[in-house]
Amino acid sequence: xxxxxxxxxxxxxxxxxxxxxxxxxxxxxxxxxxxxxxxxxxxxxxxxxxxxxxxxxxxxxxxxxxxxxxxxxxxxxxxxxxxxxxxxxxxxxxxxxxxxxxxxxxxxxxxxxxxxxxxxxxxxxxxxxxxxxxxxxxxxxxxx
Numbered sequence: 284x285x286x287x288x289x290x291x292x293x294x295x296x297x298x299x300x301x302x303x304x305x306x307x308x309x310x311x312x313x314x315x316x317x318x319x320x321x322x323x324x325x326x327x328x329x330x331x332x333x334x335x336x337x338x339x340x341x342x343x344x345x346x347x348x349x350x351x352x353x354x355x356x357x358x359x360x361x362x363x364x365x366x367x368x369x370x371x372x373x374x375x376x377x378x379x380x381x382x383x384x385x386x387x388x389x390x391x392x393x394x395x396x397x398x399x400x401x402x403x404x405x406x407x408x409x410x411x412x413x414x415x416x417x418x419x420x421x422x423x424x425x426x427x
Contacts, residue, residue: 285403287403288335288397288398288401288403289398290327291327291328291331291332291401292394292398294324294328294331295390295393295397296390296391296394297324298320298321298324298325298387298390299387299389299390299391299394300391301317301321301324301387302317302321302383302384302386303387303388303391304387305318305321305383305387306382306384307380307384332351333348335401335403336348338403339402339403366382
């Protein structure tokens with residue numbers, strides 16, 4: 284169960300480093316490669332966090348997933364608003380690259396805390412429920 288958190292942490296770390304490097308690109312092909320890496324790392328978030336939320340919240344996992352998914356859209360809308368801060372180059376001479384470096388740096392800082400603090404509860408099923416599930420499975424016929 285702890286492996287889910289490790290995979291999530293590794294994915295966040297690689298994503299954050301790629302995001303920092305995105306702020307330092309000097310060619311279009313570098314930008315495309317780094318954005319592909321970021322997209323691949325983002326792809327791991329939804330299934331892993333869904334599994335962690337469902338094991339930690341139990342019967343209230345649908346509420347936990349709805350809050351998690353709501354956060355995605357909140358993040359998109361906040362990103363749009365914060366991007367306006369970097370739109371004007373007159374603010375301390377920053378351009379779009381700084382936004383990538385700052386957000387990547389935040390991700391690198393979050394990873395150790397996430398690895399230490401996120402716990403996954405193990406769901407134990409009783410022997411009776413396992414036997415009941417086994418009995419309800421269809422029997423396989425032998426083919427000769």
